Amino acid sequence: MSEYITHDRRGRSVGIVQKKYFTFAYPPNLFPLECGAKLGPITLAYETYGQLNADRSNAILILHALSGDSHVAGYYSENDPKPGWWDFMVGPGKAIDTEKYFVICSNILGGCAGSTGPSSINPNTGRPYALEFPFVTIGDMVRAQRVLIEHLGIRKLLAVIGGSLGGMQVLEWALRYPEMVHAAIPIATTTRHSALAIAFNEVARQAIMADPNWRGGNYYDGPRPEMGLAVARMIGHITYLSDRALRRKFGRRLQNKSHFSFGFEVDFQVESYLRYQGRKFVERFDANSFLYITKAADYFDVKRQHGEGSLVKAFSKARARFLVVSFSSDWLYPTYQSREMVKAMKKNELDVSFCEIEADWGHDAFLIPNEKFEELIHSFLERVSREFEP
Amino acid sequence: MSLSLKDLRFDLQIIASWIEPGSKVIDLGCGRGDLLLYLREHKGVKGIGIEKDEAEVRECIQKGLTVIQGDLNQEVLDYPNQAFDYVILSQTLQQIYTPHILLPSLLRIGRRVIVSFPNFAHWTIRLDLLLHGRAPKNPQLPYEWYDSPNIRVITIRDFREFIHRLGYRVIREAPVSTYNQDRQGKIVKRWANLRATYGIFMVGKEENGRKNGN
Numbered sequence: 001m002s003e004y005i006t007h008d009r010r011g012r013s014v015g016i017v018q019k020k021y022f023t024f025a026y027p028p029n030l031f032p033l034e035c036g037a038k039l040g041p042i043t044l045a046y047e048t049y050g051q052l053n054a055d056r057s058n059a060i061l062i063l064h065a066l067s068g069d070s071h072v073a074g075y076y077s078e079n080d081p082k083p084g085w086w087d088f089m090v091g092p093g094k095a096i097d098t099e100k101y102f103v104i105c106s107n108i109l110g111g112c113a114g115s116t117g118p119s120s121i122n123p124n125t126g127r128p129y130a131l132e133f134p135f136v137t138i139g140d141m142v143r144a145q146r147v148l149i150e151h152l153g154i155r156k157l158l159a160v161i162g163g164s165l166g167g168m169q170v171l172e173w174a175l176r177y178p179e180m181v182h183a184a185i186p187i188a189t190t191t192r193h194s195a196l197a198i199a200f201n202e203v204a205r206q207a208i209m210a211d212p213n214w215r216g217g218n219y220y221d222g223p224r225p226e227m228g229l230a231v232a233r234m235i236g237h238i239t240y241l242s243d244r245a246l247r248r249k250f251g252r253r254l255q256n257k258s259h260f261s262f263g264f265e266v267d268f269q270v271e272s273y274l275r276y277q278g279r280k281f282v283e284r285f286d287a288n289s290f291l292y293i294t295k296a297a298d299y300f301d302v303k304r305q306h307g308e309g310s311l312v313k314a315f316s317k318a319r320a321r322f323l324v325v326s327f328s329s330d331w332l333y334p335t336y337q338s339r340e341m342v343k344a345m346k347k348n349e350l351d352v353s354f355c356e357i358e359a360d361w362g363h364d365a366f367l368i369p370n371e372k373f374e375e376l377i378h379s380f381l382e383r384v385s386r387e388f389e390p
Numbered sequence: 391m392s393l394s395l396k397d398l399r400f401d402l403q404i405i406a407s408w409i410e411p412g413s414k415v416i417d418l419g420c421g422r423g424d425l426l427l428y429l430r431e432h433k434g435v436k437g438i439g440i441e442k443d444e445a446e447v448r449e450c451i452q453k454g455l456t457v458i459q460g461d462l463n464q465e466v467l468d469y470p471n472q473a474f475d476y477v478i479l480s481q482t483l484q485q486i487y488t489p490h491i492l493l494p495s496l497l498r499i500g501r502r503v504i505v506s507f508p509n510f511a512h513w514t515i516r517l518d519l520l521l522h523g524r525a526p527k528n529p530q531l532p533y534e535w536y537d538s539p540n541i542r543v544i545t546i547r548d549f550r551e552f553i554h555r556l557g558y559r560v561i562r563e564a565p566v567s568t569y570n571q572d573r574q575g576k577i578v579k580r581w582a583n584l585r586a587t588y589g590i591f592m593v594g595k596e597e598n599g600r601k602n603g604n
Contacts, residue, residue, distance in 0.1 A: 343468045
């Protein structure tokens with residue numbers, strides 16, 4: 001996911017919010033992971049907006065994408081220059097209305113925005129885990145989120161919503177804990193990565209690991225593999241846009257010049273954009289987290305994990321009502337991949353609605369204010385909350 | 391948002407009256423979802439819509455309906471056998487490339503198929519062809535031959551024969567004559583193939599060796 005964070009046009013906001021922490025799996029009760037390793041203690045950073053109602057029937061869990069975090073909406077302080085990553089979607093009177101719903105988002109396990117990940121201190125060594133951090137899967141991320149949700153006293157979620165890697169977590173929630181999910185909205189996502197998606201991730205990982213500062217992941221006491229991580233981010237940005245989006249945004253326009261430089265500095269605007277995005281990203285993201293999370297995304301495979309090779313069998317576990325949304329210009333997780341999950345849901349006679357929104361902005365379209373999209377989420381939530389009896 | 395029967399297009403009013411309360415319905419080419427909304431509100435029907443137009447799909451979801459954006463010829467293939475009590479194909483048959491392939495697949499997923507279509511044997515069309523030698527065009531079929539989505543020219547008689555040839559049976563039929571932009575109309579009792587602007591049929595498979603139930 002890219003960053004498109006802007007202030008709300010109508011000035012509506014959840015206001016000042018606070019990041020909270022929840023720690024569990026203290027030794028000896030370590031958290032078993034799918035890879036066979038055990039991890040603990042585990043901290044999840046999370047934020048909540050709105051109020052949980054008396055019968056606890058208005059909780060919505062938002063799942064963030066690769067480079068997102070728990071900060072969905074609002075500001076951390078009066079002087080905070082920008083709001084959370086989905087501020088246009090979440091807030092009072094917005095599509096995910098915080099006057100009506102209790103909204104939760106936690107940073108994923110393996111992340112680097114407050115939750116336990118490779119940059120966290122390994123209690124056994126007193127140093128950052130680095131590559132001693134065990135491999136985590138999308139399933140592990142969701143299992144950790146469930147501990148948090150139960151800690152918050154919620155037995156059943158009104159809805160789970162997320163785009164991209166967040167959409168994978170939505171699917172995982174719906175299949176792993178069907179009794180806890182009333183409605184599910186997987187957006188711009190897939191039941192498993194195509195070779196194309198794995199290929200891009202692998203190039204991004206190679207860029208990090210080829211950076212001499214990476215040093216087998218043990219860079220926390222010295223210079224960080226900034227160039228590698230920046231290149232990884234640039235690759236990501238290309239996949240999040242589209243041919244059309246890039247043409248519209250940059251074309252072949254030159255950056256602050258009218259003639260080629262005949263050198264390797266920036267000539268084109270698109271080069272300047274990618275370099276800027278790369279630089280910005282290394283300030284807030286950990287390279288090892290990037291490696292772990294992209295690998296988790298590549299391993300994610302609904303068929304294999306839940307259906308013994310059959311997507312139809314996998315979705316036979318689900319009980320939620322679904323709204324599946326794709327975007328026409330998304331070439332990372334194209335519409336046909338959404339249709340595959342819709343097809344498997346239909347074969348199980350699940351209540352599923354599907355809409356492909358015509359949008360130019362590629363995979364990133366779900367992060368850009370869009371009234372049609374917001375209205376869709378809003379009205380689907382209205383409907384499922386009417387039907388919900390916890 | 392409440393919808394009364396009179397708010398529906400006339401052929402949909404007839405179709406709605408044929409649906410048993412509490413049944414499971416799929417509406418192929420459901421448009422803005424008026425029929426499904428009416429059936430949900432007045433007959434407690436659990437409905438699903440298929441629609442290819444994104445804006446209409448969004449409108450259906452805004453009405454709280456379950457709808458899938460896609461091509462109906464493809465979408466119907468994914469449902470289990472006899473998943474529905476009724477499969478509705480209103481004013482869409484004339485735009486289907488292979489009706490003889492579609493209809494059996496509809497009777498696979500549903501017990502009854504309800505079809506409505508414009509009757510190309512209406513007397514105004516016959517007269518126009520006879521007197522002026524022009525391709526069909528009237529208030530029900532407002533297109534020119536070159537831009538018409540209606541690639542299949544069907545008459546009530548043709549449809550009845552088509553059903554028999556496929557080995558199915560007509561369970562109910564209502565030839566209707568509509569006016570006021572198809573919002574109102576009446577059932578045509580005599581000379582239906584000449585006087586009806588639309589044919590509405592309920593089709594099922596042969597049961598217990600019965601022949602041609604109507």
